Structure formats: C-alpha cells, structure tokens
Amino acid sequence: MNFELDETQEMIRDSVRSFVAGRVSQPAMKWNEGHGDAREALCELAGLGLLGVLVSEKAGGAGLDVLTLAISLAELARGDAGLAAMVAHHNAVALGHLLAAGYDNKPQLQRFAQGDALLCRAASEGSDHLDGATITTTATKQADGAWSLKGHKRLVPLGNLASHSIVTAMTEAGPIALLVDLDAAGVTRTLSDTLVGLRTCDLADLTFEAVAVPEANFLGDAAAVASRVAALARITTAAIALGVTRAALAAGVTYSLERKQFGKPIARFQPIQWQTADSATELEAAELLTWRAAWQLSTSGATAHSVEKAAIFALESAQKVADRALQMHGGYGYTVDFPVERHFRDAATLRILADGPDVQRVAIAKGLATGANGVR
Amino acid sequence: MEFALTEIQQMVLETARSFADNELLPNAAATDKTGTFPAAAVKTLAELGFLGVAVDEKWGGAGFDNLSYAIAMEEISRGCASTGVIMSVNNSLVCDPIKKFGDDFQKKRWLTPLAQGRRLGCFALSEPGSGSDAAGMRTTAILDGDDYVINGTKNWITSGKEADVCILIAHSDPSERHRGISAFIVDRQESPYGIGKVEDKLGIKGSSTTSLVFDNVRVPAVNRLGAEGMGFKVAMSTLDGGRIGIAAQALGIARIAFEEALAYSRERSAFGKIIGDFGAIREMLADMATEIDAARLLIWRAAVGKDRGENFGKHSAMAKLYASEMSARVCHKALQIHGGYGYVKEYNAERHVRDARITEIYEGTSEIQRLVIARATQVAFDTSQS
Numbered sequence: 001m002n003f004e005l006d007e008t009q010e011m012i013r014d015s016v017r018s019f020v021a022g023r024v025s026q027p028a029m030k031w032n033e034g035h036g037d038a039r040e041a042l043c044e045l046a047g048l049g050l051l052g053v054l055v056s057e058k059a060g061g062a063g064l065d066v067l068t069l070a071i072s073l074a075e076l077a078r079g080d081a082g083l084a085a086m087v088a089h090h091n092a093v094a095l096g097h098l099l100a101a102g103y104d105n106k107p108q109l110q111r112f113a114q115g116d117a118l119l120c121r122a123a124s125e126g127s128d129h130l131d132g133a134t135i136t137t138t139a140t141k142q143a144d145g146a147w148s149l150k151g152h153k154r155l156v157p158l159g160n161l162a163s164h165s166i167v168t169a170m171t172e173a174g175p176i177a178l179l180v181d182l183d184a185a186g187v188t189r190t191l192s193d194t195l196v197g198l199r200t201c202d203l204a205d206l207t208f209e210a211v212a213v214p215e216a217n218f219l220g221d222a223a224a225v226a227s228r229v230a231a232l233a234r235i236t237t238a239a240i241a242l243g244v245t246r247a248a249l250a251a252g253v254t255y256s257l258e259r260k261q262f263g264k265p266i267a268r269f270q271p272i273q274w275q276t277a278d279s280a281t282e283l284e285a286a287e288l289l290t291w292r293a294a295w296q297l298s299t300s301g302a303t304a305h306s307v308e309k310a311a312i313f314a315l316e317s318a319q320k321v322a323d324r325a326l327q328m329h330g331g332y333g334y335t336v337d338f339p340v341e342r343h344f345r346d347a348a349t350l351r352i353l354a355d356g357p358d359v360q361r362v363a364i365a366k367g368l369a370t371g372a373n374g375v376r
Numbered sequence: 377m378e379f380a381l382t383e384i385q386q387m388v389l390e391t392a393r394s395f396a397d398n399e400l401l402p403n404a405a406a407t408d409k410t411g412t413f414p415a416a417a418v419k420t421l422a423e424l425g426f427l428g429v430a431v432d433e434k435w436g437g438a439g440f441d442n443l444s445y446a447i448a449m450e451e452i453s454r455g456c457a458s459t460g461v462i463m464s465v466n467n468s469l470v471c472d473p474i475k476k477f478g479d480d481f482q483k484k485r486w487l488t489p490l491a492q493g494r495r496l497g498c499f500a501l502s503e504p505g506s507g508s509d510a511a512g513m514r515t516t517a518i519l520d521g522d523d524y525v526i527n528g529t530k531n532w533i534t535s536g537k538e539a540d541v542c543i544l545i546a547h548s549d550p551s552e553r554h555r556g557i558s559a560f561i562v563d564r565q566e567s568p569y570g571i572g573k574v575e576d577k578l579g580i581k582g583s584s585t586t587s588l589v590f591d592n593v594r595v596p597a598v599n600r601l602g603a604e605g606m607g608f609k610v611a612m613s614t615l616d617g618g619r620i621g622i623a624a625q626a627l628g629i630a631r632i633a634f635e636e637a638l639a640y641s642r643e644r645s646a647f648g649k650i651i652g653d654f655g656a657i658r659e660m661l662a663d664m665a666t667e668i669d670a671a672r673l674l675i676w677r678a679a680v681g682k683d684r685g686e687n688f689g690k691h692s693a694m695a696k697l698y699a700s701e702m703s704a705r706v707c708h709k710a711l712q713i714h715g716g717y718g719y720v721k722e723y724n725a726e727r728h729v730r731d732a733r734i735t736e737i738y739e740g741t742s743e744i745q746r747l748v749i750a751r752a753t754q755v756a757f758d759t760s761q762s
C-alpha cells in the first residue's frame with residue numbers, strides 16, 4: 001500500500017499544473033462564456049504528450065497507464081473541466097476504444113496519439129442513453145465490401161473538432177463499431193444544445209446519411225469492448241470530478257478566510273468549518289476511490305465494481321462540495337464574478353460524460369446480489 | 377501509487393478473519409446480552425499477537441505495521457465490537473504511547489507484558505466535567521519526594537474494571553492549562569486506585585466502562601511518561617493513532633451489518649419478489665458497499681501515513697469522522713432492510729446500530745474531528761499565515 005505519486009506521475013502532474021496556471025485559469029472564464037475556443041490549448045496539450053497518454057510509445061503515444069491519465073485529468077479539470085472532458089474523451093473513450101479493438105493502422109494511430117488529429121466516439125443517440133443496447137443507427141455491408149452508415153448521434157464530445165469518429169451501429173449480426181472520416185460525404189455536424197456546464201467542451205450532434213465507410217475501418221464487435229470503454233469513461237469522469245471538487249473546495253476556503261462578518265473571517269464560524277471539514281474529507285475519500293480503481297484498471301483489472309463506486313462517489317461529492325462552496329460565498333456565489341458558480345454548473349453536468357450514478361448503483365447492486373462483488 | 381497488501385498484511389487479515397468467524401461471531405450476541413467481558417476472546421487475541429500488533433518483537437509485540445493493525449481491527453470488530461474496543465485501547469492508547477514516549481525501563485516493565493497480553497491496559501483522560509475540552513481536567517498529580525500524589529476522578533474508562541495498567545493524564549501544575557499536564561503509567565498492583573461503578577451502556581456491552589478514583593494515590597516519579605508538562609501532547613498524539621483503531625472498529629461493525637442485510641435481502645420476499653430486487657433496497661445496498669470502501673481507504677491512508685512517520689493527524693481525523701458516521705448510516709439502513717425483524721433481538725441488526733453509535737463519540741466526537749480537519753484545511757489555504 002502506497003499513496004505517493006511515482007516520479008513520472010509527479011512530473012506529469014506538475015507539468016499539467018503549470019500549464020493550467022499559465023494557459024487555462026485565465027481564459028477558462030471566457031471559454032465558458034462562449035468567447036473564443038480552447039482549440040489552441042488542446043494543441044498545446046499535444047505537446048505535453050497528453051493526447052496519446054494510453055497509446056504505446058512505439059505507436060507514437062506516451063505509453064502511460066490509466067492512473068497517470070486520471071491524475072493528469074484531475075489536475076487539468078481544476079483549471080477547466082470542459083477542457084479536461086475533451087482530453088478525457090479523446091484519450092480514454094475514443095482512443096481507448098481503438099486500442100481495445102486492436103486497431104493497428106500505425107500512421108493513423110500516430111496522428112491521433114500525437115494530436116495531429118482528434119478522435120471522438122459517437123455512441124449515444126439521446127433517449128437510449130441508459131441502455132446502449134438500442135442502437136438505431138445502422139450499418140449495411142455493400143457489394144464492394146464497404147459499409148453504408150445511416151443514423152443520428154447526440155451530444156458527441158469533440159464532434160466539431162475531431163477529424164474522425166468511432167461510430168457504433170447495428171447490423172444484422174449485432175452491434176459493431178466503425179471508424180468514420182467526419183469529412184466524408186453524407187456526414188453533417190451540428191452544434192449541440194448549450195449545456196448547463198462543461199461549456200468549454202466541444203459538443204456536436206452527428207448525422208450520417210448513407211456514409212460509405214471502407215472495409216478497413218471496421219472495428220469489430222462493439223459489445224466486446226463496451227465494458228472496457230465504459231470503465232474508462234467512468235474513471236476519467238471521476239477524475240474530472242476530483243478536479244472540480246478540489247477547485248470548488250479551494251474557492252470556498254479561500255473566500256471564507258477573506259470575507260469578514262461580525263468582525264472576523266467567516267472561516268472562524270463553526271458552520272463554515274463544518275462544511276470545510278466535510279468537503280475536505282469527501283474529496284480525500286473520492287480521490288482514494290478513484291486512484292484505487294484507476295490503479296486496478298492499470299494493472300490486473302478492476303474488481304468488485306471499484307470503478308462504479310469511485311464514479312458515484314466522485315460525481316456526487318463534486319456536487320455537494322460545489323454547493324457548499326457556493327453557499328459560503330453568499331450572494332457573490334450566485335454571480336459570474338466568482339468561478340464558484342462555474343464549478344457548481346460543471347459538477348452538475350459531469351454525469352453526461354458517463355452513465356449517471358443511478359445506473360452505476362444498479363450495476364453494483366447486481367454484482368452484490370450474485371455474490372460477484374463483496375466488500376472484501 | 378499502489379493498492380496491494382503485502383503477504384504479511386494478507387496473513388494478518390486471514391488470521392483475524394478466521395478467528396472472528398469461528399470464535400467471535402458465534403458469541404457476539406451473548407456478550408452483548410450478558411454484558412460480560414469477553415475474557416476467552418481477549419486471551420486468544422493475546423496468543424495471536426493482536427494486543428501489541430505494531431509493537432516491536434523486541435518488546436514482546438507482533439512487530440507488524442499500523443496498516444496490519446487497522447486490518448486486524450476491522451476484522452475483529454466485524455466479529456465483536458466489544459472485543460474490538462478492548463483491542464484498540466490496549467494497542468493504540470496504552471502500548472503506543474509507551475512505545476513512543478517511554479524509556480527502556482518503562483518498556484521492559486510494562487510494554488512487554490501489555491503487548492503480550494499478560495496484562496491489560498486502560499487510558500484515563502476524560503473526567504466527569506471534561507471530555508472534549510480535555511485540558512479542563514481537574515485531576516492533579518503533585519510531586520512529593522520521589523512520588524507523585526494523585527487526586528481526582530477519571531470517567532468513562534474503557535476496560536477500567538479489568539485493566540491493571542493505566543495511562544493517566546493529570547495536572548502536575550494546576551496553575552497552568554495545557555502546559556501543566558503530565559502523563560503517567562499507573563500500575564494498579566503498585567499504586568492501587570479505586571474503581572467506580574460500571575456504566576450501563578447503549579452498546580459495546582462486553583467492554584467495561586468505569587470511573588477511576590484516585591484518593592492520595594502515590595505513583596513513583598519514574599513512572600512519568602515523557603517530560604513534565606508534556607502530557608497533553610502525549611494524550612493528543614496518542615489519540616491521533618487511536619482514531620485509526622476506532623475508525624477500523626466502526627468499519628468492522630458496518631461490514632457485518634451490511635453482510636447480514638445483504639443476505640437477508642436475498643431471503644425475504646414481498647409482493648412475490650425477493651426484496652433485494654426492489655430498486656430502493658438495491659440503492660441502499662450499493663451505497664453501503666460504496667461507503668464501506670471509501671471508509672476503508674481513508675483508514676488505510678491514515679495508517680500508512682503513520683507507518684511512514686508523516687504528520688497523519690488530519691488523515692486519522694478524516695478516517696474516524698467518515699468511518700463512524702458511515703457506520704451509523706450503514707447500520708441504520710441494515711436495520712431498515714430487516715423491517716420489523718431489524719427491531720428485535722432475534723436478528724443482530726439492532727445491536728449493530730447500538731454498537732456503531734459509540735464510534736461517533738469516543739476518542740473525539742465527530743464535532744472535534746471536524747474542528748481538527750477544518751483547521752488543517754484552512755491553514756493549508758491561509759496565505760496570510762505563511
């Protein structure tokens with residue numbers, strides 16, 4: 001048992017931390033108001049090796065593990081959760097799917113891993129979100145071996161910025177995944193609705209109208225990689241939640257030390273101290289659950305639904321901690337002059353990045369009922 | 377970062393678990409009902425080295441680390457919460473301060489028999505008039521020749537009836553507050569003191585809680601633990617470690633409550649369905665399992681901090697706060713899942729609620745833990761102080 005970062009993890013965390021201080025903290029406010037976008041920051045993150053974290057060095061990536069990715073995302077999310085959401089999606093969900101599917105087109109993989117092109121994954125169709133089984137998008141094999149893709153996907157992170165998307169589709173033989181060039185004929189990208197939070201994150205709805213996808217871009221059975229991709233989505237969402245939680249805690253405590261009422265800093269009042277203690281404790285627990293699950297995913301594989309436990313805990317504590325931090329700010333917390341309202345909105349929106357806690361609770365409970373996961 | 381147990385830690389876990397399964401679980405309800413001290417279990421704890429888990433072998437202990445101690449505490453408390461607190465007090469509140477602050481004479485004379493379980497220890501800080509505000513204590517220890525003369529009453533002392541070695545915290549200089557406090561090893565055979573009435577409690581009924589009455593009791597000056605005036609520091613540092621043990625006790629209680637509720641939820645039917653398949657019951661069970669894991673990691677984080685010689689006070693306060701309140705929530709839900717059967721003694725659910733409740737009170741109430749955590753957190757952000 002050892003809770004220290006190793007040298008590589010520390011180095012990466014520190015480089016993300018200084019990147020956030022220099023390049024994210026200031027513009028984050030503007031990005032979230034829809035002024036300018038974070039495209040440039042994304043390009044710079046490629047320079048830090050943060051766009052191919054899980055891809056092997058041989059294939060042009062950083063060759064690091066899920067734990068190191070989670071640590072980087074938590075740090076990045078302290079500056080801007082929406083930016084972190086894009087980085088998480090590209091690395092863990094999209095590239096995570098490619099890697100799990102055994103994709104071996106080296107030059108293409110290298111372009112994604114080095115950030116020369118961005119990759120997204122379009123799975124959700126809206127109402128089916130909780131139940132990935134009902135895919136209405138279809139793929140039909142053509143005489144020349146290519147696939148014809150038809151359907152509509154909703155709320156795809158990086159949907160406007162990515163050059164390619166992994167798209168899940170139904171065939172007669174079951175669900176498959178295809179790697180689709182988003183500049184191909186028949187693809188329409190539309191900006192998704194503005195969400196409550198994560199506003200820096202690029203989101204698009206994608207429509208495919210008889211899009212021809214070459215046979216070489218067939219990624220196999222979508223169901224076979226679904227649990228790995230879901231685990232990666234959940235754990236990276238948990239990591240982003242940690243960043244939001246830490247940022248909100250810091251905002252609340254810092255404000256409470258400065259704001260004076262009744263002749264003393266409000267930090268001296270017990271109700272404020274109580275909230276501070278609960279937030280700090282929940283953050284610590286959320287971190288430990290997340291690091292442990294990420295460590296398991298990096299080594300032998302997750303057990304006893306540790307990923308779901310981490311995700312539930314991290315997502316829910318982000319909302320609680322952000323709510324307390326907003327309350328500590330009094331009326332000022334309700335204005336956009338302080339970043340705490342953004343943390344509050346981001347915390348509330350995180351659950352769109354992975355299944356919500358309710359779905360994950362069902363997964364845990366099913367495991368418990370069958371004896372598949374105990375608490376020891 | 378690395379989350380695996382070592383072979384020794386794994387062995388400690390398995391040893392503790394099989395002892396709990398075979399000897400503690402079958403007797404826990406009777407121990408609660410009769411309120412008798414679990415003497416046979418304590419004897420076995422001694423044989424297993426569990427009364428001095430983190431004491432060097434050189435001084436008669438098992439020579440394991442504090443993480444092993446936390447692991448063993450969880451398993452033992454899962455078997456019997458009363459046995460758990462007796463174990464925790466002997467390890468954390470008695471052996472630990474002698475190990476940390478004692479000289480070789482004191483270690484040889486008391487640490488070894490305590491760690492081997494030939495003697496049993498208690499820790500006396502609280503008084504009828506002072507609990508959270510420990511420095512408000514009234515008991516005095518006045519130097520007179522080669523002895524300190526002790527006068528006063530200590531209250532709520534766990535194992536007070538059975539213990540024959542007492543770590544006593546008292547004012548050696550009543551004109552000072554914190555800085556006038558010293559710590560002593562009081563040997564009941566050498567310096568007999570009075571035992572007050574045994575408290576009748578809500579839970580942990582197999583563990584005795586008594587007052588200790590000191591009426592001109594003479595204690596040799598060589599029994600002083602640490603320097604004069606250092607007693608408050610001894611007490612606070614001791615409690616930092618003790619909180620790991622109590623947090624693990626809370627966790628063990630939560631685990632058995634959860635396990636029984638899970639099993640019950642698979643047996644009981646209503647409306648033609650196994651109750652464990654209702655969404656509401658599932659949600660409770662999933663939350664219980666999640667919070668149990670969170671508590672365990674906080675406890676392990678604190679224990680590893682202690683093993684590494686870090687300043688672990690904030691982490692042990694977090695572990696104690698979270699684990700104790702988690703245990704209360706989990707036991708409450710476990711009782712709820714049993715319905716009416718949770719409210720009667722035919723099942724254990726009501727006992728777990730009663731046993732869990734104490735962990736939010738002793739070794740620093742939840743309120744005191746929150747003060748400790750809030751201060752540490754605020755200081756970390758306070759630029760005006762750095």
Ligand SMILES: Cc1cc2nc3c(=O)[nH]c(=O)nc-3n(C[C@H](O)[C@H](O)[C@H](O)COP(=O)(O)OP(=O)(O)OC[C@H]3O[C@@H](n4cnc5c(N)ncnc54)[C@H](O)[C@@H]3O)c2cc1C
Pocket residue numbers: 465498499500501502505506507508509531532533534535577585734737738739740741742743744
């Ligand atoms: C079964 C049992 C076993 C025990 N074993 C031992 C033992 O072995 N050795 C020993 O020395 N003691 C022991 N204790 C004593 C225990 O540690 C105290 O009961 C505890 O510290 C609380 O003190 P108190 O009961 O005097 O409550 P008080 O200190 O009077 O507190 C009453 C209430 O006020 C709150 N409060 C107090 N101060 C503050 C503050 N500054 N801010 C906010 N809220 C505050 C408390 O949290 C609590 O809710 C035991 C107690 C029990 C019940």
